[in-house]
Amino acid sequence: MSSPLLEVRDLIVHFYTREGVVKALDGVMLSVGRGEIVSLVGETGSGKTVTALSIMRLLDHNARIVRGEVLFEGRNLLQLSEEEMRRIRGREISMIFQEPKSALNPVLTVGFQLREALEAHGEEGEAALEKVLSMLRRVGLPDPERLVNRYPHELSGGMAQRVMIAMALLMRPKLLIADEPTSALDVTVQAQILELIQSLVREMNTSVLFITHDLGVAAEISDRIAVMYAGVVVEQGNVYDVFEEPLHPYTRGLLAAIPRPGRELMAIEGEVPSLLNPPSGCRFHPRCPAVMEVCKRVKPRLVEVEPGRLVACHLYGGE
Amino acid sequence: MDLRAYVLRRLALTTLVLFGVLVVTFLLSHVIPADPIGAILGPQAPPELVEKLRREWGLDKPLHEQFIDYVCRAVRGDLGRSIRTNRPVLQDLLEFFPATLELATASLMLGVLVGVPLGTISALRRGSWIDHAARVFVTLGVSTPVFWLGLIMLMIFYYRLGWLPGPGRLDPYMTPPPRVTGLILLDSLLAGRLDAFYSALRHLAMPAAVLGWYAAAGIARITRSSVLEVMRREHVRTARAKGLLERIVVLRHILRNALMPIVTVIGTTYGGLLEGAVLTETIFAWPGLGRYSTGAFLYLDFMAVMGTTLFIAVIYSLVNLAVDLIYAYLDPRVRYG
Amino acid sequence: MEGARRTSIRGSLLMARLVLSSPTGFAGAVIVAGLLILSLIGPVLAPYDPYKQDMSERLMPPSWEHPFGTDQLGRDILSRVLYGCRISLSIALLVVAISATIGLLLGLVSGYFGGLVDEALMRVTDLFFAFPRLILAMAVAAALGPSIINTMLAIATVSWPVYARLVRACVLQVRNETYIEAARAIGAGHVRILFRHVLPMVVHVVLVQATLDLGSIILLAAGLSFIGLGAPPPTPEWGLMVSEGRLYIRSQWWVSTFPGLAIMISALGFNMLGDALRDAFDVRLGR
Numbered sequence: 001m002s003s004p005l006l007e008v009r010d011l012i013v014h015f016y017t018r019e020g021v022v023k024a025l026d027g028v029m030l031s032v033g034r035g036e037i038v039s040l041v042g043e044t045g046s047g048k049t050v051t052a053l054s055i056m057r058l059l060d061h062n063a064r065i066v067r068g069e070v071l072f073e074g075r076n077l078l079q080l081s082e083e084e085m086r087r088i089r090g091r092e093i094s095m096i097f098q099e100p101k102s103a104l105n106p107v108l109t110v111g112f113q114l115r116e117a118l119e120a121h122g123e124e125g126e127a128a129l130e131k132v133l134s135m136l137r138r139v140g141l142p143d144p145e146r147l148v149n150r151y152p153h154e155l156s157g158g159m160a161q162r163v164m165i166a167m168a169l170l171m172r173p174k175l176l177i178a179d180e181p182t183s184a185l186d187v188t189v190q191a192q193i194l195e196l197i198q199s200l201v202r203e204m205n206t207s208v209l210f211i212t213h214d215l216g217v218a219a220e221i222s223d224r225i226a227v228m229y230a231g232v233v234v235e236q237g238n239v240y241d242v243f244e245e246p247l248h249p250y251t252r253g254l255l256a257a258i259p260r261p262g263r264e265l266m267a268i269e270g271e272v273p274s275l276l277n278p279p280s281g282c283r284f285h286p287r288c289p290a291v292m293e294v295c296k297r298v299k300p301r302l303v304e305v306e307p308g309r310l311v312a313c314h315l316y317g318g319e
Numbered sequence: 320m321d322l323r324a325y326v327l328r329r330l331a332l333t334t335l336v337l338f339g340v341l342v343v344t345f346l347l348s349h350v351i352p353a354d355p356i357g358a359i360l361g362p363q364a365p366p367e368l369v370e371k372l373r374r375e376w377g378l379d380k381p382l383h384e385q386f387i388d389y390v391c392r393a394v395r396g397d398l399g400r401s402i403r404t405n406r407p408v409l410q411d412l413l414e415f416f417p418a419t420l421e422l423a424t425a426s427l428m429l430g431v432l433v434g435v436p437l438g439t440i441s442a443l444r445r446g447s448w449i450d451h452a453a454r455v456f457v458t459l460g461v462s463t464p465v466f467w468l469g470l471i472m473l474m475i476f477y478y479r480l481g482w483l484p485g486p487g488r489l490d491p492y493m494t495p496p497p498r499v500t501g502l503i504l505l506d507s508l509l510a511g512r513l514d515a516f517y518s519a520l521r522h523l524a525m526p527a528a529v530l531g532w533y534a535a536a537g538i539a540r541i542t543r544s545s546v547l548e549v550m551r552r553e554h555v556r557t558a559r560a561k562g563l564l565e566r567i568v569v570l571r572h573i574l575r576n577a578l579m580p581i582v583t584v585i586g587t588t589y590g591g592l593l594e595g596a597v598l599t600e601t602i603f604a605w606p607g608l609g610r611y612s613t614g615a616f617l618y619l620d621f622m623a624v625m626g627t628t629l630f631i632a633v634i635y636s637l638v639n640l641a642v643d644l645i646y647a648y649l650d651p652r653v654r655y656g
Numbered sequence: 657m658e659g660a661r662r663t664s665i666r667g668s669l670l671m672a673r674l675v676l677s678s679p680t681g682f683a684g685a686v687i688v689a690g691l692l693i694l695s696l697i698g699p700v701l702a703p704y705d706p707y708k709q710d711m712s713e714r715l716m717p718p719s720w721e722h723p724f725g726t727d728q729l730g731r732d733i734l735s736r737v738l739y740g741c742r743i744s745l746s747i748a749l750l751v752v753a754i755s756a757t758i759g760l761l762l763g764l765v766s767g768y769f770g771g772l773v774d775e776a777l778m779r780v781t782d783l784f785f786a787f788p789r790l791i792l793a794m795a796v797a798a799a800l801g802p803s804i805i806n807t808m809l810a811i812a813t814v815s816w817p818v819y820a821r822l823v824r825a826c827v828l829q830v831r832n833e834t835y836i837e838a839a840r841a842i843g844a845g846h847v848r849i850l851f852r853h854v855l856p857m858v859v860h861v862v863l864v865q866a867t868l869d870l871g872s873i874i875l876l877a878a879g880l881s882f883i884g885l886g887a888p889p890p891t892p893e894w895g896l897m898v899s900e901g902r903l904y905i906r907s908q909w910w911v912s913t914f915p916g917l918a919i920m921i922s923a924l925g926f927n928m929l930g931d932a933l934r935d936a937f938d939v940r941l942g943r
Contacts, residue, residue, distance in 0.1 A: 012385060058559055061445075082565075088564030105554040105572055107650055116571075117561040151651040168559070332782075339783040342794075347799040374904045458680070458931070462923035464875055467898050467916030470905050478906045537719050590788035597790060602902065613883045616798055628795040632787045639786075 003074065004031040005207050006055070006175055011068030013054055014049075021036025022275045024050045026231040026283065028068070029302045029310075030209075032175065036200065037208040039218035040237070041254075042228035043272060048211045051228070052177045055209075056095055057085050072175070092119045098180040104152035110163055117167050135166040139196060158189035165197060172204050179211045194221055214260055219243055224308075227251050230273055230283040233302060235309040247311040249288050252256035271283035282314065290315060325647055333640045338390075345389050350382070398629065399622030403615060408626035411611060416630075417501025418488060419600070419607030423592040424594065425527040430534025430588060435581065437535065437576060438542025453539060460536025466598040469529045473602065474523060482526050486604030490518045522629040526603045530595045534588045542585040544579040552576070556647040579649055586642035590635045674936035681932025686863045688926025695742040702735035706892045715908045725910035727900065731891075733910065737918050738890035743893050744922060747808055748873045748874025752866050760862055764818065764850055774824070781817035789814045790879055797885040804893075805841040811876055815869065822865055826858040860937050868930035869899045871923040886925020894919045 003115060013025040025047050032038045040048050045070045055070050057077060070077040072093065077085065097103040111132060118128040129148075136144035139162040152160060165228040168176055178197065179246045182190040194292060198221055201208050212218050218225055219239060226236040227248065235248040254266040270287035273279050279286050286297040294314050373379055377388050392398075398408040439451035442624050459608065477485040487496055496510040497517035502521070507515035549555065550573055558572040559565075597609035604610075609626060647653045675681040694701070710730035718725045724733035766777040784792070796810035830836065831854070839849050878895030879885040887893035889900070894915040901911030 056560060058556055086562050086564065088562070089560055089576075095557075097557065097561040099553060102553045103557045105558065105576065106572070106652060107576055109651075115561065116558075116567075120562040120564070153652050164557075167557075335779070336782055336786045339779070340786050343787075344795070348796050351796075351799040409679065454680070458924060458927055459920075460928050462875075462897070462920055464873060464878055464898070464916060464919045464923070466879065466895075467912065467919065470898065470902060470912050471916070473907045474909050535689075594788045594790035594879075597794070599883060601883070612794070617884055618796070621798070624795065624798045628787070628791055630790050635788055636786050 004033045005036075005073060006030075006032040006071075006209070007071040008051065008055065009069040009071065011051065011054060012066040012068055012069065013050055013059070013068075014064050015060075016062045016064065018019065020276045023278055024063075024275055025054070027299075028231070029233050030226055030236070032207050032209050033224075034174075035202075035205050035207055036224060037198070037210055037222045039210045039212060039222035039225045040228060040233075041212055041218045041225060043213060045272060045275075046228040047231040048213075048228055049179055050231075052095065052179050052209065053096075054132075055177065056089060056093060058089075058095075066147065066160055073285055079250070087121070087235060088115055090168075090173070091171045092173050093171040093175045093177065093178065094166045094171065095177040096168050096181050100157060100164045100181075101152055101155070103164055104160060105136050106152050108151075109153065110155070114148070114167050115168065117170050119263065121171060122287050126152055131170065132166075136163070138200065139169075140165045141166070141193075155311070157185050161185060161193055161195075162196065165193075165200070169200060169204065173206060175209065176185070176201060177208045177209045177211070181210075182217065183212070183214070186238070190217075197221070215243075215254065228255065230278060231275060232283055232312060233310075234284065234312050236302070238308060241309060247305065247309070247316060248284075249290050250284050250311050253287075253289075282312075316317070322647060325653065326644065329640060329643045333636055338634060339405050340629065340636065341390055341393055342386075344625050344629045344632075347628070348621065349378070349389065351384055367596070395628065396634050398626035401615065401623040402619045402621050403618045403623065403624075409630075412608065412630050413492055415606060415608050415611040417607075418546060418594070418605055419505075419596045419597075419609060421587065422501045422523065422526055422530065422600070422605060423605060425523055426530035426592050426595070427585065428587060429527055429531030430538050430592075431585065433531070434535035434538025435542050438539035439546050439569070441539070442543045442546035444570065445547065446532060449515075453543070457536045457540045457543075460532050461540070463533075464598075465529055465595045466533070466534055466602060467528065467593065467604040469599045472513055472525050473528060484518070484521050486602070488519060488522050488605065489515060490522075493518055503644055526599055526605060529599060530592055533595055534592060537586055537588050537591065538581065542577065542581050545580040547614055549573050549577045579626055579646060582642055582645050582649065586639050588639045593635065665796070668828070671874065671933075671936055675929070675932045678932050681936070684925050684928030684930070687921060688929050689888055691741060691745055691751070691922055691925060695745040696740060698741045698831055700710055700739035702732075702738040704732035704735040706739040708732075709888055715904060715911070717908070718910055722825060724914040725908070727897070727911050728904060733897070733914050736897060737914055739892040740894045740897065740915065740918065741922075743804070743887065744874055744877065744889065744919070746802065746927075747811075747877045748870045749812045751808050751815060751873050752869050754808075756816035756819050756862055756866050756869075757822075758812075759816040760823050762816070763820040763823025764827055764854060764858070767824035768831060768846070768850055768854060769797075769870055777820065778824070781820055781894070784814060784817040784885050787814070789898040790876060790916065793876065793880060794885055797880060802885055802890070804887045804889055807877055810885075815873065819862060819865060822861055823858050826861050827854055830857045839900040848919070864930060864934045864937060867926055868934055873924035874919060874926070 008028055008030040011025050012023075013027040015022040015024055028047065028051055030038075030040070030214065036084075038075065040051065042048050050063075054065060055072075055077065059065070060072050067079060068078070069267070072088070077088070080088070104110070112127075114132045114135070115124075115128050116176045118131060119122070124130070132148065136147060141147055141159060141162050142208050147163075155163065164181075176197075181197070182193050187191060189275050194217065199207075210218070210221055224237065225231050225239045227242070227250065228234065229250045235242065235251045242251065243255065246255055250268070257267055268287055268288075273283060273286065279296075281297045282288070282295040282300050285291050288295065292314060297314070298314070300312045300314045303316065304310050307315050375550065379387055379518050380388075387572070396409050401411055402407050404411055414510045424639070433492040437456070445448055475487065485492060492625050493515060495508040496512045496515050499506050499509055503519040504516060507513070507519060554576075555568065558568045565573075596605075596607055597612060599605070600607045600609035601613055608631065612624060612627040614620075615627065676685060684685055704806050708731060710726075712730065713722075713726050714721055714728055714730040716726040716730075722734065724737060725806070727733055727736070762777055766774045792814045793810040796813050797806055800806040800809060836849060836853050844852075877886060878893075878898070881893045881895030882899045887896055889896060897915035898912045898919070899915075901908070901915070904911050
């Protein structure tokens with residue numbers, strides 16, 4: 001893998017709340033190659049969305065990026081000025097969200113919000129409108145001329161998500177970050193949207209960071225997969241390898257917790273730790289079936305055990 | 320429900336409320352006082368005059384007939400006759416209203432011009448010194464009695480410092496511009512009288528500042544909480560993710576959406592300003608509804624008191640109707656149901 | 657929401673700590689406590705009889721004998737302000753107690769039973785919102801004639817609808833909660849459900865509103881007195897005192913200034929406490 005499109009290195013993010021400092025990300029490592037679809041999977045609260053928002057630099061005001069780099073085409077996004085970053089958002093990296101209907105502004109028409117995405121980067125007038133209409137057609141929305149005059153509350157969830165996808169891909173970005181884009185949709189619509197994203201990004205050669213808690217969806221859409229637990233990426237690799245032979249005890253537990261016919265369902269013991277006061281060493285150690293003495297003290301680094309296969313666990317590559 | 324149905328429904332509701340307002344003023348003027356005529360004429364009135372008035376006003380008839388009479392007269396604009404000015408109450412009201420309208424409008428404009436930006440900035444910079452300063456401004460503004468503040472300002476800026484002119488709408492030696500709208504600012508411009516315009520503006524400054532502070536405080540408070548709420552919504556994140564300029568995000572995606580509660584509070588503030596006018600007009604010798612009605616009360620001019628109440632309720636209901644219509648314009652979800 | 661249901665001693669302590677930990681809440685609490693104490697012992701502290709006139713001492717500027725000066729009848733303004741505290745506070749507390757109770761009961765009934773009762777009640781509150789509060793209170797006071805009792809009646813008449821609306825909205829939210837359905841399922845009667853299950857949920861909303869309302873009612877009552885519709889002279893009522901000092905504002909500024917400051921500080925205290933209470937409840941209800 002020579003020079004990936006996006007590389008997140010050792011990202012540490014803290015949230016300052018009334019209850020204390022939430023150590024949301026604890027050294028996240030992640031990469032997305034050109035034209036690649038990478039899934040970021042993990043339970044709710046494991047830091048997937050925080051990772052995405054850190055890349056976009058759209059974290060809330062109470063968040064602080066303590067350390068780390070977000071390299072996009074070799075440039076560290078965290079060191080850009082606000083204006084330089086604004087030029088990247090929507091044009092080079094764009095994002096779609098879980099709740100398409102609340103992600104759209106309820107008081108502006110669909111067309112206005114789409115054209116705005118172009119205007120933000122200097123494309124205006126008739127040509128912009130044409131571009132909007134053709135994009136709406138490409139995401140499979142019928143009658144775009146009428147659609148542009150409608151308001152978000154008049155759309156179904158699936159239609160709204162198609163609008164969001166159209167908006168995100170208008171500028172032909174190099175990277176699309178999709179944050180649980182199908183979780184709020186009906187199952188049948190879910191499949192259509194996944195297929196749509198897959199075919200469009202292949203066509204445009206856009207890379208995707210696909211965030212989901214649903215391993216089935218991840219398996220279906222992605223080339224590679226990264227597993228997060230409590231603010232740390234614990235395993236990364238080819239989707240086929242990870243599903244066939246999970247290395248990290250957490251990944252194994254996660255896969256065992258998927259109901260499959262003819263197999264007993266296994267739950268991971270214990271609870272997701274509070275990130276106000278995370279466990280020392282490996283954050284998974286209190287729940288790990290293979291816990292060792294070293295796990296309580298030393299935080300395991302993400303190491304490459306085979307080409308393209310990374311895991312952060314003391315069971316492997318013992319320094 | 321489309322826009323027309325919404326407007327019709329709101330009109331129907333306003334009509335219903337106005338009818339209710341008539342019921343309330345009827346109850347207050349005909350039913351609650353044990354002796355309405357006594358209340359009108361005072362205790363020393365000669366009995367034959369009382370009897371004459373009683374028949375003239377139909378107070379000897381059963382209540383429901385009295386009510387029908389009352390409503391019919393009110394709808395025709397007959398609010399009775401003032402014993403103080405000896406003119407129809409409506410005529411008085413129309414004469415005194417423009418001064419109040421001018422004062423209330425100026426205060427409201429000040430309130431919006433100060434309150435909306437202040438509330439917005441203090442929400443965007445939550446926890447900063449400007450936010451704390453805004454909070455002090457707001458809490459003081461809603462806690463200070465306007466009539467007292469008016470007196471204090473008069474003492475300082477007129478009597479002590481002499482920076483601003485004293486009571487009245489114009490300098491005493493100045494001939495007022497010919498009355499067209501009754502709004503001196505407008506009338507003086509229409510007559511091309513810049514001197515009168517300037518003088519009227521200076522006279523307006525103090526009362527408008529007093530009421531404007533009160534208005535700005537209420538508006539800033541709601542603006543702040545409304546903006547804070549909208550800022551948390553997801554569509555704002557989408558707007559930023561598109562790469563929009565921060566200025567556009569704030570104006571188009573935060574403030575635009577936060578506007579609806581702000582419009583509502585502007586409506587209720589208008590009611591508060593009418594109250595404020597009642598409390599401060601006497602201090603500033605401002606010849607408006609407030610001075611008229613407080614005067615009417617002190618003279619036990621019952622018809623005038625009830626007429627003013629009805630008049631203000633009608634104005635306030637119309638303002639609220641306007642607010643609801645603006646709402647429909649601002650929020651497509653209301654417009655299209 | 658769970659926490660609010662158990663309005664326990666521990667919950668109240670937590671609330672108190674949250675309120676007192678914010679600077680505004682602390683200042684508000686101190687002012688309100690001060691007002692309550694003054695309204696109890698004010699008459700003891702007052703150096704003079706608030707009604708005693710002394711024409712040889714009229715309109716004296718503030719001095720050691722008369723820290724707030726004397727008014728046009730030679731009465732000691734400090735003593736009058738101290739006596740006035742009890743009047744303003746009793747008016748405000750009584751009015752809020754009456755209107756909050758009426759509003760609470762009507763709101764509970766309206767929200768819980770819904771239907772025609774609800775519709776009728778809400779149209780009645782609409783009606784009250786068609787008048788600016790002071791204007792309607794003036795008309796009521798005019799119809800009843802000026803006296804302290806009538807001032808209170810007038811203000812209570814125009815104050816209850818806010819509570820009714822607030823409580824109703826709250827009840828609508830609570831009504832469909834699972835535990836209320838559960839209570840209904842095991843056959844609890846309406847009255848029992850209302851008082852054991854619904855009431856505790858709305859009490860805190862009423863409490864916040866009542867605290868904020870105390871501030872605005874002090875202003876409203878003072879306003880009514882100021883225009884001559886409240887307490888009649890020679891009552892040492894703050895609004896009336898400001899009004900009496902109006903003619904002397906040019907050179908005897910103290911006559912109006914001190915009673916006005918008293919009004920402002922009282923309203924400020926209740927508003928700050930109310931704001932802090934609201935913030936604290938927001939935190940407790942998980943925001």
